Amino acid sequence: MSRRGWFSLILLAALLLAALLAPWLASQNPYDLATLDILDARLPPGSAALDHGGTYWLGTDAQGRDMLSAMLYGLRISLTVGVLSTLLALTAGVVLGLLAAWHGRWVDALIMRVVDIQLSFPAILLALVLLALTGPGVSKIVLALLAAQWAYYARTARSAALVECQKDYVAAARLLRLPTWRILLRHVLPNCLPTLLTVAALQLAAAISLEATLSFLGLGLPVTEPSLGLLIANGFQYLLSGRYWISVFPGLLLVVVLTSCNLLADALRQRADPREAGR
Amino acid sequence: MSVLDVKDLTIHIGDTKSPAHAVDSVSLHIERGEVVALVGESGSGKTLTGLAIAGLLDPPLRRVGGEITLLGEDLSALPERQLRRRRGDRLAMVFQDPMATLNPVLRIETQLVETIRAHRNVGRSAARDEALAMLDEVGITFPAQRLRAYPHELSGGMRQRVAIAAALINQPALLIADEPTTALDVTLQAQILALIDQYRRDHGTAVLWITHDLGVAAGFADRVLVMYAGQIVESGPCARVLHAPAHPYTAALLGAIPGSVPPGTPLATLPGQPPSLSPPPEGCRFRARCPRAEAACIAAPPQVAAGEARTVRCFFPLVTPP
Amino acid sequence: MNEPLFHARNISQSYILANGWRQRRSTLQALDDVSLALHAGEAVGIVGESGSGKSTLARIIAGLLPPTAGERFWQGQRLPDGPRDGIQMVFQDAASALNPRARVAELIAEAPRIHGLITGDESDFVATQLSRVGLDPQLAQRYPHQLSGGQRARVGIARALAVKPQLLVCDEAVAALDVLIQAQILNLLQQLRRELGLTLLFISHDLGVVRHLCERVVVMHHGRIVETAAAGQLVGLPQASLSRS
Numbered sequence: 070m071s072r073r074g075w076f077s078l079i080l081l082a083a084l085l086l087a088a089l090l091a092p093w094l095a096s097q098n099p100y101d102l103a104t105l106d107i108l109d110a111r112l113p114p115g116s117a118a119l120d121h122g123g124t125y126w127l128g129t130d131a132q133g134r135d136m137l138s139a140m141l142y143g144l145r146i147s148l149t150v151g152v153l154s155t156l157l158a159l160t161a162g163v164v165l166g167l168l169a170a171w172h173g174r175w176v177d178a179l180i181m182r183v184v185d186i187q188l189s190f191p192a193i194l195l196a197l198v199l200l201a202l203t204g205p206g207v208s209k210i211v212l213a214l215l216a217a218q219w220a221y222y223a224r225t226a227r228s229a230a231l232v233e234c235q236k237d238y239v240a241a242a243r244l245l246r247l248p249t250w251r252i253l254l255r256h257v258l259p260n261c262l263p264t265l266l267t268v269a270a271l272q273l274a275a276a277i278s279l280e281a282t283l284s285f286l287g288l289g290l291p292v293t294e295p296s297l298g299l300l301i302a303n304g305f306q307y308l309l310s311g312r313y314w315i316s317v318f319p320g321l322l323l324v325v326v327l328t329s330c331n332l333l334a335d336a337l338r339q340r341a342d343p344r345e346a347g348r
Numbered sequence: 349m350s351v352l353d354v355k356d357l358t359i360h361i362g363d364t365k366s367p368a369h370a371v372d373s374v375s376l377h378i379e380r381g382e383v384v385a386l387v388g389e390s391g392s393g394k395t396l397t398g399l400a401i402a403g404l405l406d407p408p409l410r411r412v413g414g415e416i417t418l419l420g421e422d423l424s425a426l427p428e429r430q431l432r433r434r435r436g437d438r439l440a441m442v443f444q445d446p447m448a449t450l451n452p453v454l455r456i457e458t459q460l461v462e463t464i465r466a467h468r469n470v471g472r473s474a475a476r477d478e479a480l481a482m483l484d485e486v487g488i489t490f491p492a493q494r495l496r497a498y499p500h501e502l503s504g505g506m507r508q509r510v511a512i513a514a515a516l517i518n519q520p521a522l523l524i525a526d527e528p529t530t531a532l533d534v535t536l537q538a539q540i541l542a543l544i545d546q547y548r549r550d551h552g553t554a555v556l557w558i559t560h561d562l563g564v565a566a567g568f569a570d571r572v573l574v575m576y577a578g579q580i581v582e583s584g585p586c587a588r589v590l591h592a593p594a595h596p597y598t599a600a601l602l603g604a605i606p607g608s609v610p611p612g613t614p615l616a617t618l619p620g621q622p623p624s625l626s627p628p629p630e631g632c633r634f635r636a637r638c639p640r641a642e643a644a645c646i647a648a649p650p651q652v653a654a655g656e657a658r659t660v661r662c663f664f665p666l667v668t669p670p
Numbered sequence: 671m672n673e674p675l676f677h678a679r680n681i682s683q684s685y686i687l688a689n690g691w692r693q694r695r696s697t698l699q700a701l702d703d704v705s706l707a708l709h710a711g712e713a714v715g716i717v718g719e720s721g722s723g724k725s726t727l728a729r730i731i732a733g734l735l736p737p738t739a740g741e742r743f744w745q746g747q748r749l750p751d752g753p754r755d756g757i758q759m760v761f762q763d764a765a766s767a768l769n770p771r772a773r774v775a776e777l778i779a780e781a782p783r784i785h786g787l788i789t790g791d792e793s794d795f796v797a798t799q800l801s802r803v804g805l806d807p808q809l810a811q812r813y814p815h816q817l818s819g820g821q822r823a824r825v826g827i828a829r830a831l832a833v834k835p836q837l838l839v840c841d842e843a844v845a846a847l848d849v850l851i852q853a854q855i856l857n858l859l860q861q862l863r864r865e866l867g868l869t870l871l872f873i874s875h876d877l878g879v880v881r882h883l884c885e886r887v888v889v890m891h892h893g894r895i896v897e898t899a900a901a902g903q904l905v906g907l908p909q910a911s912l913s914r915s
């Protein structure tokens with residue numbers, strides 16, 4: 070993999086680790102109202118806390134919440150939602166895409182028509198409608214993202230599998246009377262995986278930003294579980310009054326997350342394409 | 349001036365501690381308009397030699413020694429990647445696996461037109477006409493229809509001929525053809541050989557023809573090189589090598605051609621398998637399977653002259669030097 | 671005469687060629703009313719010019735391609751579409767016939783393991799299968815792209831033989847092999863015919879090989895069988911296919 074690829078992979082791993090270890094890394098639990106001190110509200114980055122000796126490296130928000138801690142927890146939620154919905158959508162899309170490619174005829178036609186309809190509908194609109202029906206919540210937004218994204222994977226998996234199924238190794242596996250599920254999962258899928266992972270890395274970025282958008286609009290997650298999008302939204306009203314940090318730092322973090330996903334997708338695509346691998 | 353001059357080409361595979369010595373001190377040269385056949389045992393390093401000349405070795409394959417001079421320019425000092433660009437215009441390769449050249453998701457037309465336009469400043473429709481003419485020349489019927497086909501819609505032999513067409517279309521100075529006619533019947537094979545013959549007369553194309561078909565080698569090539577376990581064990585003019593082989597391996601090859609025994613009866617084979625090359629065995633690499641091996645073969649035989657313009661790597665050649 | 675092991679009757683196959691988006695779709699008649707019977711233990715050669723439909727016929731016989739028309743019979747029983755136990759095929763394009771992400775050992779042992787054909791140690795099984803086709807058992811841990819062309823072709827042969835087929839369809843199976851190894855494979859196939867009654871359908875452009883191995887040869891031309899002859903009588907490709915040029 071290219072140096073850029075490794076860089077993005079390490080960055081993403083570091084972000085995941087930070088999100089996982091948030092309860093230990095953060096100086097306070099930003100959701101525990103008892104630890105918040107309203108007197109510390111809207112302090113600029115680097116201020117010292119009033120009563121206990123700590124420093125708010127990235128400032129505090131309107132409730133006196135340490136921004137760094139809030140961002141770590143926000144990252145945790147954003148990544149959880151993004152990764153979970155990507156995994157679910159990937160699984161659903163791959164299963165349907167492989168079935169469509171393998172069976173062809175009416176199974177293919179049926180699945181691909183649904184995919185077409187789904188893809189002609191803007192993802193955000195679908196997610197908005199679903200969330201308006203179900204109300205906010207982590208599991209609900211994951212479901213909304215799953216519904217909005219499975220079709221991309223189904224389409225990619227189908228076209229990758231169609232190319233693979235033309236190759237003689239699939240014919241050989243059929244002749245050897247291997248069970249269909251085995252041919253699909255052990256032979257076809259591994260050869261489609263490079264393409265699928267590239268799409269997954271891109272769609273992970275899309276899922277995270279979609280969730281941020283929904284939360285920013287106040288439809289995604291409840292206020293008690295602020296993701297990066299919600300943090301940005303919370304600080305938005307203070308942006309013009311010079312208290313930039315409440316909104317800008319979560320925004321920067323979001324940009325870093327999205328960029329590293331996209332860089333990774335790029336590196337994976339290059340790796341999957343042998344004609345580019347040599348360059 | 350020779351088109352290609354290779355000196356002591358050595359290729360290792362794998363880690364530096366115990367690499368496989370897949371190609372060992374291979375030297376060869378090809379003149380303008382000359383056809384050299386490279387024959388030998390499966391797995392002896394013929395393809396690797398061709399790939400190295402084309403600058404297409406990727407890790408874990410490493411060229412660890414040797415000089416490669418193409419049209420008088422020593423290119424071995426350059427790193428592999430730059431080599432590729434420098435050689436692209438002068439050299440074309442037909443790969444053993446035609447699907448390696450053909451992109452499965454592009455029509456034949458797109459691939460041929462792009463090949464032409466990558467090297468020459470030709471308009472799209474002119475390039476298409478050239479592609480059409482080229483398909484016709486390699487004996488593809490209904491070429492206009494085949495231009496619109498995807499590779500998987502062609503028969504095995506058609507794919508091979510498309511790959512040959514793509515290689516010849518830019519009139520390379522050197523053509524490396526790796527088993528290009530394995531799926532072609534005699535008639536078509538003759539047609540392809542005639543086409544390449546015409547290229548070498550008209551454009552002075554030099555050809556390295558890697559093949560298993562000793563008949564083709566005998567009828568088509570000027571000289572033949574015989575490889576065994578990473579080394580050239582015998583070389584010389586085709587007619588003489590194939591009629592009076594000097595190396596016992598060449599002799600064994602010629603003895604295994606069907607037709608030398610009555611149908612249905614077992615064909616002559618050699619006992620055993622070629623040696624592992626990581627590390628290569630001491631002495632002669634053919635020793636363990638050789639009917640003529642003697643105690644002296646424990647030492648590595650040097651490449652010695654065996655008659656006019658012939659060399660052999662054996663202490664006890666079947667043809668005595670003059 | 672006794673019942674043939676396999677019988678293909680009146681097989682036709684046409685491919686739909688999707689031309690450009692404006693042109694009409696055209697069809698290509700790859701096989702036209704082909705019938706072929708194979709008796710147990712027999713070796714039949716197929717020769718014919720490139721594009722005459724040999725590989726298409728092989729795929730249909732193996733059950734990989736449902737023919738546009740025609741039927742297949744196994745010991746007199748009509749076969750449904752799809753592959754059947756006992757028929758294996760060696761593919762013309764050895765590189766694409768091996769899953770690039772499986773090691774040689776897995777390629778060879780996967781099906782026998784699933785069908786319960788491996789009695790002893792699996793790596794011993796793989797080693798035996800590899801040495802039969804003249805491959806070093808150490809190659810078992812390689813991926814297909816780490817093999818030479820002839821080594822890949824032999825893995826394809828070993829894989830087909832490992833499940834002990836009754837009918838083996840070989841599509842240019844020895845074209846990528848040097849004559850010594852080709853001789854070894856031909857001897858192996860002869861031995862399997864003698865000892866196990868293996869039936870062979872052998873597609874090859876090399877008349878010398880076909881004459882050596884087969885009793886009967888069919889000649890294809892433009893999707894039809896134009897001649898059936900005893901192998902010894904076949905001197906060159908008959909006029910039908912030569913008249914083209």
Ligand SMILES: Nc1ncnc2c1ncn2[C@@H]1O[C@H](COP(=O)(O)OP(=O)(O)OP(=O)(O)O)[C@@H](O)[C@H]1O
Binds near residue numbers: 394396408444819846
């Ligand atoms: N990427 C690789 N990794 C490890 N070993 C390799 C790799 N590529 C080739 N080899 C080995 O190097 C040796 C030489 O391979 P090469 O392809 O040059 O043989 P060849 O002479 O062309 O044979 P054939 O006639 O069968 O095509 C073979 O034994 C092969 O297994």
Ligand SMILES: Nc1ncnc2c1ncn2[C@@H]1O[C@H](COP(=O)(O)OP(=O)(O)OP(=O)(O)O)[C@@H](O)[C@H]1O
Binds near residue numbers: 506762
């Ligand atoms: N999937 C496909 N779609 C369309 N046409 C096809 C397809 N497969 C084969 N054909 C066409 O059918 C004809 C017969 O092909 P086939 O592969 O059977 O030839 P073959 O006799 O095996 O030739 P070769 O000796 O070159 O391998 C050819 O004209 C080929 O282009």
Ligand SMILES: [Mg+2]
Binds near residue numbers: 394395396444818819
């Ligand atoms: Mg080779």
Ligand SMILES: [Mg+2]
Binds near residue numbers: 725726
């Ligand atoms: Mg064919």
